[in-house]
Structure formats: structure tokens, C-alpha cells
Amino acid sequence: xxxxxxxxxxxxxxxxxxxxxxxxxxxxxxxxxxxxxxxxxxxxxxxxxxxxxxxxxxxxxxxxxxxxxxxxxxxxxxxxxxxxxxxxxxxxxxxxxxxxxxxxxxxxxxxxxxxxxxxxxxxxxxxxxxxxxxxxxxxxxxxxxxxxxxxxxxxxxxxxxxxxxxxxxxxxxxxxxxxxxxxxxxxxxxxxxxxxxxxxxxxxxxxxxxxxxxxxxxxxxxxxxxxxxxxxxxxxxxxxxxxxxxxxxxxxxxxxxxxxxxxxxxxxxxxxxxxxxxxxxxxxxxxxxxxxxxxxxxxxxxxxxxxxxxxxxxxxxxxx
Amino acid sequence: xxxxxxxxxxxxxxxxxxxxxxxxxxxxxxxxxxxxxxxxxxxxxxxxxxxxxxxxxxxxxxxxxxxxxxxxxxxxxxxxxxxxxxxxxxxxxxxxxxxxxxxxxxxxxxxxxxxxxxxxxxxxxxxxxxxxxxxxxxxxxxxxxxxxxxxxxxxxxxxxxxxxxxxxxxxxxxxxxxxxxxxxxxxxxxxxxxxxxxxxxxxxxxxxxxxxxxxxxxxxxxxxxxxxxxxxxxxxxxxxxxxxxxxxxxxxxxxxxxxxx
Numbered sequence: 001x002x003x004x005x006x007x008x009x010x011x012x013x014x015x016x017x018x019x020x021x022x023x024x025x026x027x028x029x030x031x032x033x034x035x036x037x038x039x040x041x042x043x044x045x046x047x048x049x050x051x052x053x054x055x056x057x058x059x060x061x062x063x064x065x066x067x068x069x070x071x072x073x074x075x076x077x078x079x080x081x082x083x084x085x086x087x088x089x090x091x092x093x094x095x096x097x098x099x100x101x102x103x104x105x106x107x108x109x110x111x112x113x114x115x116x117x118x119x120x121x122x123x124x125x126x127x128x129x130x131x132x133x134x135x136x137x138x139x140x141x142x143x144x145x146x147x148x149x150x151x152x153x154x155x156x157x158x159x160x161x162x163x164x165x166x167x168x169x170x171x172x173x174x175x176x177x178x179x180x181x182x183x184x185x186x187x188x189x190x191x192x193x194x195x196x197x198x199x200x201x202x203x204x205x206x207x208x209x210x211x212x213x214x215x216x217x218x219x220x221x222x223x224x225x226x227x228x229x230x231x232x233x234x235x236x237x238x239x240x241x242x243x244x245x246x247x248x249x250x251x252x253x254x255x256x257x258x259x260x261x262x263x264x265x266x267x268x269x270x271x272x273x274x275x276x277x278x279x280x281x282x283x284x285x286x287x288x289x290x291x292x293x294x295x296x297x298x299x300x301x302x303x304x305x306x307x308x309x310x311x312x313x314x315x316x317x318x319x320x
Numbered sequence: 321x322x323x324x325x326x327x328x329x330x331x332x333x334x335x336x337x338x339x340x341x342x343x344x345x346x347x348x349x350x351x352x353x354x355x356x357x358x359x360x361x362x363x364x365x366x367x368x369x370x371x372x373x374x375x376x377x378x379x380x381x382x383x384x385x386x387x388x389x390x391x392x393x394x395x396x397x398x399x400x401x402x403x404x405x406x407x408x409x410x411x412x413x414x415x416x417x418x419x420x421x422x423x424x425x426x427x428x429x430x431x432x433x434x435x436x437x438x439x440x441x442x443x444x445x446x447x448x449x450x451x452x453x454x455x456x457x458x459x460x461x462x463x464x465x466x467x468x469x470x471x472x473x474x475x476x477x478x479x480x481x482x483x484x485x486x487x488x489x490x491x492x493x494x495x496x497x498x499x500x501x502x503x504x505x506x507x508x509x510x511x512x513x514x515x516x517x518x519x520x521x522x523x524x525x526x527x528x529x530x531x532x533x534x535x536x537x538x539x540x541x542x543x544x545x546x547x548x549x550x551x552x553x554x555x556x557x558x559x560x561x562x563x564x565x566x567x568x569x570x571x572x573x574x575x576x577x578x579x580x581x
Binding site: 069188284288 | 546
């Protein structure tokens with residue numbers, strides 16, 4: 001069977017969930033070969049093998065951390081040259097897309113981003129995408145070269161499929177031209193202890209109706225009772241009530257959780273673009289005419305400051 | 321020596337309109353009004369601020385697109401860009417991201433540049449790969465997804481806010497930069513700016529001018545192929561209740577029924 005390269009997204013060897021989803025999708029089109037760049041490949045390999053990686057190509061070089069993106073492209077290209085894969089899959093993060101794009105130019109291939117599903121086709125893998133604020137579903141394929149495809153988080157449920165996952169060292173030469181953008185400093189984001197927004201199974205978002213940064217703990221409390229991530233609409237972010245990294249929408253993050261709860265969000269097109277593919281949508285809003293109610297599976301017309309705390313209490317009681 | 325800034329902008333269908341695909345599965349541009357992509361306004365704004373901080377700088381705004389795309393250039397010129405380049409050619413219809421990056425790279429090289437500024441993504445395709453594609457094609461550093469950017473002493477510096485870390489980046493010019501919607505609100509064109517824009521030069525280029533063969537671009541030359549586009553079925557109407565004191569409980573009941581609790 002053809003081999004499929006899977007770029008591993010990890011934090012110091014702790015593999016992030018979207019990579020396990022990629023391995024699951026990769027098995028539909030071939031044998032997954034994981035590419036692990038950075039430290040602790042042995043540790044990562046255990047998890048990667050459990051999810052179907054037949055091989056783990058590993059390389060660690062200080063340049064991966066010292067410079068932006070380009071040295072990792074050199075490494076992925078080395079893996080590509082070593083394997084001659086049927087496709088290259090990466091997570092649809094900012095970095096995943098940029099690495100994929102540069103690799104595509106180098107190998108003369110097309111690139112598809114933000115796939116939400118992937119299947120094998122007669123002329124290569126076919127990617128499903130959700131476009132125009134999720135008003136259309138398209139199916140596309142790469143027609144020139146080896147398909148480079150980035151996949152959105154939550155596009156597949158990770159499945160265990162034990163494979164060898166043998167670690168092989170990948171020889172990488174970082175080109176001088178790849179050392180153009182220096183990372184002068186890096187400040188890790190303080191962990192909130194909550195799930196990552198794009199990866200979370202449940203997202204609770206607050207909007208204009210939250211009416212101030214001091215009220216966001218009401219949203220956070222509901223999120224914590226459900227083990228959810230916290231999102232915010234652009235209005236809430238622009239008002240400075242919540243960090244931009246939590247913004248859900250066209251110019252923020254696009255999320256596709258099992259459950260999306262919008263509190264005090266009217267549902268402008270900007271916001272809908274980022275959450276419309278959520279499996280189940282719930283909204284709480286004072287305004288019965290708010291466009292968000294057109295999307296919901298369940299909506300409550302009411303004051304979020306009454307409904308959300310009552311819901312939080314009820315969730316806590318039911319969870320015991 | 322003058323700092324030559326090229327800002328890449330895109331003319332996109334208005335996201336608040338009803339966007340559709342045409343029969344050939346390209347974006348139906350006749351169906352919805354177009355405008356300068358909102359995320360590119362941030363790029364124009366940052367270019368203007370870089371120019372204002374420099375001794376001597378000139379901003380060229382560049383677009384690839386049909387005749388109407390001229391509107392996007394005019395908007396950028398009325399904000400304060402100095403001149404414009406419009407790459408327009410019937411053979412460009414259906415060009416994908418790889419092809420567009422090829423055309424832009426050739427046009428940027430022809431125009432001459434020290435700094436290329438892009439928005440983080442277009443508001444129609446939303447791929448967000450173009451700045452990286454350009455950096456690769458031009459073989460210059462990419463300093464992308466910046467929420468803060470400045471240029472001094474032949475270097476560009478900026479802050480990239482990622483999911484797990486915030487990074488301070490630095491690269492020598494020439495370089496490709498992209499800025500996010502957090503980089504600073506874009507200015508509105510003044511009446512004076514709108515009047516002045518009418519007199520600013522817009523250079524028109526076609527594929528011949530850039531030495532690009534028609535079969536490298538367009539729908540036929542695209543590296544990707546859309547095989548099917550289906551309108552998403554409207555959601556079936558959900559249950560909507562009015563909170564009369566029991567809204568939270570009712571909602572909990574629904575969530576429990578769906579096994580979320």
C-alpha cells in the first residue's frame with residue numbers, strides 16, 4: 001500500500017489530538033508514516049504507533065525552534081524525498097498550513113486546506129471542505145503532483161490501530177535561505193486548564209450580551225461544568241472583554257465541536273462562518289429575532305444572566 | 321533610498337451577500353457585489369503606518385483579478401497607497417492559490433520591492449497560505465500572522481500570537497509579511513483621499529507582460545480541482561423556548577437527552 005506522510009503536531013513530544021485524527025484519515029488512503037520534528041520522538045512514537053503509524057521519521061535540530069517555519073519545510077521535504085508518498089497530510093493550524101504551502105511549491109503540487117473529511121478516490125484522495133461560511137460543501141482533489149492536504153481539528157474520531165511505529169532518524173540539512181526569520185523570543189501562553197478551542201468537543205461562547213469582561217466568569221463557569229473550551233464573538237473581543245486567541249468567527253478561529261453553546265451572541269455572518277459546522281448548536285439570547293436562532297437545535301429566549309447560571313447549576317447537580 | 325512596499329489585496333464577494341458557485345465551480349462573481357477583502361484593509365493600514373514611520377517610502381498596491389477588482393485598488397489608493405498594479409487577463413479565470421502566488425510573485429518582482437505586506441487570509445477562500453507561498457516563490461523570509469509589525473534599519477520585526485506561544489520575530493529585508501485583524505483598525509478614506517485616488521496611476525499588466533504561459537494558470541492549469549459543490553441543506557428548525565424561570569433547566573434536559581451531560 002502507498003505511504004502517506006503525516007506531519008506530527010506536538011508539544012515537546014506530547015502529540016496533540018488533531019494528529020491522531022490525521023492518522024485515522026491517512027489510513028483510508030494508505031499507510032501512515034509520521035514525521036516528528038523536535039524533541040522526544042521516542043515518547044511520541046508510542047502514541048503514533050497505537051494510532052496506525054507504520055513508521056516515525058524523526059529529526060531534531062535547534063533550527064526548528066530558532067527560525068520560523070522554513071527549517072521544518074526542509075525537514076518535511078527530506079521525508080518526502082525519502083518516502084515518495086501518495087499524499088502529505090498536516091493539521092490546519094497556522095503553522096501546518098504554512099509548512100504545507102511551502103512544501104507544495106517545492107514539490108510542484110497543489111494544496112487543499114481546511115478539509116473536514118477525506119476519502120480515497122480513483123484519481124487520488126478527495127477532500128471535503130465547508131466554504132462560504134459553511135453554506136456550501138465542496139469536494140476537491142489535487143490535480144497536479146502529490147496531494148498536500150491540511151485537515152481541520154475534529155474532522156474524524158481518532159481510532160486505535162496498532163502498527164509498528166518504528167522510529168527512524170531523518171537526515172535534515174537546513175538551508176541557509178531557511179534561516180531568514182529569527183524567533184527572537186517565545187513567551188508560552190499561560191494555560192487556562194481548559195481544552196484548546198479548536199480541538200474541544202464542547203465550546204461555550206459569549207458575545208455582546210455578556211456586557212463586560214467582568215461578566216465572562218459566568219461563561220467560564222458553564223464551560224468548566226461541561227469540560228468545555230471558552231469562545232468569544234468578535235464584538236466581545238474587539239471590546240477587550242476576552243483575548244483574541246478565543247475569537248470564534250471568520251477572522252478568528254473556526255470550530256466544529258460536538259456541541260456549541262452561544263450565549264448573548266446575535267449570530268452575525270462573521271460569527272456563523274466560524275461555528276456553523278458544529279454538530280449541535282444551542283443559543284441563549286434575549287432577542288427572539290436574533291439570527292442565531294435560525295441555526296439552533298435548541299434555543300432559549302431569555303437573559304443569559306438567568307439562564308446560564310441556572311444551566312451551570314443543573315449540569316453540576318446532574319454530574320454529581 | 322526609498323523603501324518599496326507592495327501590498328497584495330484581493331477583491332472578494334461581499335460575505336454578507338448570498339455567495340454561490342458558477343457552473344464551472346468557480347466563485348460566481350456576478351451574483352454578489354465585490355469589495356476589498358476586509359482582512360486586506362489591515363495590510364494596507366500597516367503599510368501606511370510603516371511608510372509614515374520611514375524617511376522615504378512608496379506603497380504599491382497589487383491585485384490579480386477581473387476588471388471590477390479595480391475597485392479594491394481604488395479603495396486602497398483612497399486610504400493612502402501611492403500607486404497600483406492590476407494584473408488582469410481572461411486566461412486567469414479559475415486560477416487557484418498556487419497559480420495566484422505565481423502571478424503575484426512575478427508581478428512583485430517586476431514592480432520591485434523591499435517589503436511585501438499581505439492580509440492573514442482572504443475572506444472568500446480563507447486559506448491563509450498565500451503569504452507563505454509568496455515567501456517560498458520569492459525566496460525571502462516570511463514574517464507572518466503578525467499582530468504588531470515595524471520596520472527599521474533594513475529589518476522587519478513583529479509579534480506572532482500563536483495557540484501555544486507568542487513569538488517575537490525578526491528578518492532582514494526583503495521579506496513577506498502578513499498581518500492579522502489584531503494589528504490595528506484600518507482607517508477610513510477621507511474625502512481628500514478619495515479625490516486624490518482618482519489621479520493616482522494604475523498600471524495594467526497581463527500574462528505576457530509577466531512571462532507566464534496561459535496553461536500555468538486558469539481553471540485548466542490549476543493544481544487543484546473542485547469536483548462538486550453542494551449548497552448545505554438548511555438546518556431543520558430547532559426547538560425554541562422562552563425562559564420563564566425554567567429556561568436553564570429545560571436546556572439542561574435537552575443536553576442530557578443528547579448525552580452531553
